[in-house]
Amino acid sequence: MANNEEILTKEITLNMGPQHPSTHGVLHMFLDMKGEKIIKATPDIGYLHRGTEKIAENLLYHQFVPYTDRLEYWSAMGNNLAYVLAVEKLLGIEVTERAKYIRVLVAELSRITGHLTCIGAWALDLGAMTVLLYAFREREMVLDLFEMICGARVTHNYLRIGGVRYDLQPLFKEKCLEFVDLFPKKLDEYEQLLTGNRIWLKRNKGVGVISAEDAISLGLSGPILRSTGVKWDIRKDEPYLIYDRLDFDIPVGENGDCFDRYVLRMEEMRQAARIIKQALEQLPDGKPCIDMPEVVPPPRKNIETNMESLIHHFKLVSHGFKAPKGEVYASIEAPKGELGFYIVSDGSERPFRVKIKAPSFVNLQAIDPMCKDAYLADVVAVVSSLDPVFGEADK
Amino acid sequence: MTIGPDSILIKNIKEKFGQSILDTSIFRDEVTHLIRKESLLEVCKFLKDNSELQFNFLSDIAGIDYFPQNPRFEVVYHLYSISRKHRVRLKIKTEDGEAVPSVTTVWSGADWAEREAYDMFGIIFEGHPNLKRIYMPDAWDGFPLRKDYPLKGYKDRYNPFGEEKDKR
Numbered sequence: 001m002a003n004n005e006e007i008l009t010k011e012i013t014l015n016m017g018p019q020h021p022s023t024h025g026v027l028h029m030f031l032d033m034k035g036e037k038i039i040k041a042t043p044d045i046g047y048l049h050r051g052t053e054k055i056a057e058n059l060l061y062h063q064f065v066p067y068t069d070r071l072e073y074w075s076a077m078g079n080n081l082a083y084v085l086a087v088e089k090l091l092g093i094e095v096t097e098r099a100k101y102i103r104v105l106v107a108e109l110s111r112i113t114g115h116l117t118c119i120g121a122w123a124l125d126l127g128a129m130t131v132l133l134y135a136f137r138e139r140e141m142v143l144d145l146f147e148m149i150c151g152a153r154v155t156h157n158y159l160r161i162g163g164v165r166y167d168l169q170p171l172f173k174e175k176c177l178e179f180v181d182l183f184p185k186k187l188d189e190y191e192q193l194l195t196g197n198r199i200w201l202k203r204n205k206g207v208g209v210i211s212a213e214d215a216i217s218l219g220l221s222g223p224i225l226r227s228t229g230v231k232w233d234i235r236k237d238e239p240y241l242i243y244d245r246l247d248f249d250i251p252v253g254e255n256g257d258c259f260d261r262y263v264l265r266m267e268e269m270r271q272a273a274r275i276i277k278q279a280l281e282q283l284p285d286g287k288p289c290i291d292m293p294e295v296v297p298p299p300r301k302n303i304e305t306n307m308e309s310l311i312h313h314f315k316l317v318s319h320g321f322k323a324p325k326g327e328v329y330a331s332i333e334a335p336k337g338e339l340g341f342y343i344v345s346d347g348s349e350r351p352f353r354v355k356i357k358a359p360s361f362v363n364l365q366a367i368d369p370m371c372k373d374a375y376l377a378d379v380v381a382v383v384s385s386l387d388p389v390f391g392e393a394d395k
Numbered sequence: 396m397t398i399g400p401d402s403i404l405i406k407n408i409k410e411k412f413g414q415s416i417l418d419t420s421i422f423r424d425e426v427t428h429l430i431r432k433e434s435l436l437e438v439c440k441f442l443k444d445n446s447e448l449q450f451n452f453l454s455d456i457a458g459i460d461y462f463p464q465n466p467r468f469e470v471v472y473h474l475y476s477i478s479r480k481h482r483v484r485l486k487i488k489t490e491d492g493e494a495v496p497s498v499t500t501v502w503s504g505a506d507w508a509e510r511e512a513y514d515m516f517g518i519i520f521e522g523h524p525n526l527k528r529i530y531m532p533d534a535w536d537g538f539p540l541r542k543d544y545p546l547k548g549y550k551d552r553y554n555p556f557g558e559e560k561d562k563r
Contacts, residue, residue: 046530051539053515058546089423216477219453219504232477326422329473329484331454342457342473355457357473365507394530 009035014376018047022125022380025390029367031379038379041371043364048394056354060320061087062161064354069155071358072392075114077106077146078334079392080159085240086330086341087161090323091295098286099163100241105176105279106149106158107332108272112183113142114335115265115272122262122384123194126203131193138186141179148172162296163289173280180273180280187269194262204259208370208382211256218369219362222337223268224386227253227260234333246278258385268335294321320349336360336387360386360393398424403447404483412438427484432495435487439501442474442483450474450483453498456508458516462542466490468518472498494521515540 014031017023026047032040052071056064068079081103088095095103120135143153148169150158158165194200210220212228225232233250235243251267253260289296297316302309325347331340337359344353363386370382398404404426405419415434420427430438442450454473461467472485489495497520498505509520510529517538520526528535537544550557 046528046532049530054540054544054546092423214503216451217503219502219508230477237480327427327484328423328425329454329482338454340455340473342455342471344459353457353459355455355471357455361507361511362504365504 011039016379023383024121024388026394027364027383027388027390029379031371031376033376036375038371038374038376041368041379043367045361045364045390046394048390050395052395053354053356056351058350060349061323061351062316062320064351065160066155066157069157070391071356071395072114072334072336072339072360072389073154074117074389075110075335076155077110077158078114078332078339080156081107082330082332082334082339083341084159084161085332086328086343087323089328089330090326090343090345091161092324093162093290093292093295095163095290096286096288097242097284098167099288099290101279101283102164102168102288103159104241104243104246105276105283106146106156106164108275108279109142109145109176111272111335112269113139115269116142118335118384118387119190119194119262119265122381122387123200125380125384126200128193128197128200131190134186134190134193138183141182145172145176145179148175160289160296162292163287165288167288173283176276176280180277183273184270187266191266195266201259203377203381204257204262204385206255206257206259207374207378208258208385209256210366210370214369215256215366218365220337220366221359221362222333222335223261223264224337224363224366226250227264228256229254234331234338238331240330240332242279243275245282246275248275248278258381261385322347322349323351331357334359336389336392337363339392356392356395358392358395360388360390361395364388364393398426402426404481407445407447408438408442408483411441425482425484427486429486429488432487432489435485436496436498436501438485439472439498442485443501447479448481448483449476449478452477453502453504453508454482456498456505456512458512458518458540460516460540460542466493468516470495470512470518489518491517492519494519496521497523497526499523514538517541 011034014033016031017028018026028044030042031038052067065080068083069076071079116135116139120132123131147153150156212230215225215228229252231250231252236250248271251264253264297313298309303313323345325345327344329340329342331338339359340357342355343351346352371379398421415431416428418429442448452475454475457471459469466488468489470487475482497509509523512518513526514528514530515538545558548554548557549560
């Protein structure tokens with residue numbers, strides 16, 4: 001007769017990733033396990049480290065904008081926005097009203113693309129493939145809108161220091177309104193598939209729980225912090241651009257589990273559609289860029305016909321502009337959380353130091369407390385609910 | 396809202412730690428305190444617990460290399476208060492090879508941020524529970540974000556286009 005002490009479960013360490021379909025890129029985790037139970041989860045990151053901050057120190061201010069697209073590539077407009085806001089704060093300039101509205105528009109559209117990818121990939125990881133296909137169908141519509149705005153679909157490089165690169169196309173307003181009217185109905189479709197789904201509930205409810213206190217102490221932000229009941233959204237609490245003029249709600253969870261994070265993201269997409277609609281309705285006329293020749297290059301058609309404009313453009317592109325000595329920190333509410341850029345300037349035309357506060361990087365710290373005493377299969381749900389993007393986490 | 400010199404972000408801290416604050420500046424409505432390295436932990440605890448300030452959220456930690464100045468490094472802490480909705484920036488100066496007190500006991504989220512500063516600059520955080528590289532491989536030579544580290548990296552068998560190490 002075997003007594004309990006003889007049936008031993010040996011502790012093993014399992015390597016999950018970096019090549020694993022449900023680690024969302026190149027996340028590598030050491031999972032110390034006892035049977036199916038996780039004792040400790042240690043994330044190992046850096047597989048996508050490109051030294052973005054070092055590159056920034058060697059570029060002119062305006063040359064760094066395309067690099068920010070490659071940080072959080074599922075919603076690239078948000079990164080552009082955080083960076084140009086930081087540089088504009090350093091320069092002490094304020095963009096035109098129209099540019100502010102356009103920026104809010106594209107930032108919220110990119111929030112939708114980011115959250116759609118999150119929900120789609122998450123559902124796929126937990127075995128519901130249909131949602132991914134649906135989510136990407138709608139994401140495609142947003143990408144078409146982006147293409148209409150700036151010609152690019154994923155890495156836009158659309159925002160520029162001093163405004164936005166191009167004005168909106170005449171057809172854009174109509175197409176965008178069409179999308180925001182349709183989109184909430186599509187969200188209902190996903191909710192039909194997931195929200196009441198027994199498998200989805202079993203895999204997400206009560207999984208990856210974290211308390212509000214721990215979440216704040218760890219520095220978590222975005223939907224992950226709000227799922228614990230902490231109502232902190234930079235768009236409301238430190239309004240930038242025109243968010244203080246728009247009417248929208250910040251959804252908050254109560255349990256701090258994966259399911260709450262799912263519900264929050266769904267609701268945030270609905271709110272984003274609301275914001276877009278209001279911004280489109282209030283969109284004022286005006287210039288897309290401020291009138292500041294030392295920062296903003298002349299319009300494209302002038303460069304082709306006017307010698308002075310060509311010289312101006314050449315001078316600006318090759319030499320850049322000098323920024324005053326000082327240091328600023330600007331942050332926005334990106335889809336993943338607080339995305340901040342800290343820029344130290346020594347008075348030259350290149351930043352002395354750029355530090356990127358990437359929400360994915362900070363949020364990944366929560367893997368260990370969330371997975372403790374959970375089962376291996378729950379790790380997949382937890383990682384999906386944290387929604388890390390490695391372009392950003394690894395910089 | 397503009398921040399003046401009588402803001403609680405300056406007054407409360409100066410009243411309590413007048414000796415430890417080396418410099419205070421306001422630029423673009425952001426308050427920066429340069430403080431003595433030795434009193435960092437005390438100041439952080441005070442900022443977190445003071446009922447008027449309540450800096451419960453550590454936004455970020457950044458290292459800066461001012462090579463060839465002395466002391467060489469600066470460590471910058473961005474703090475935020477979720478309840479009071481204000482921000483402050485703390486800075487300390489440190490020399491290469493000298494340890495800086497870790498703030499992981501005050502905000503547990505400082506763990507990875509300090510590891511990143513160590514990985515990129517070689518700044519040592521005393522009292523950190525697990526101070527090792529976070530992005531670069533453990534056996535990496537040098538600290539990439541230091542100003543004297545070449546942009547192309549050092550030449551080795553994986554990086555034929557890097558700079559020769561002894562050329563510096």
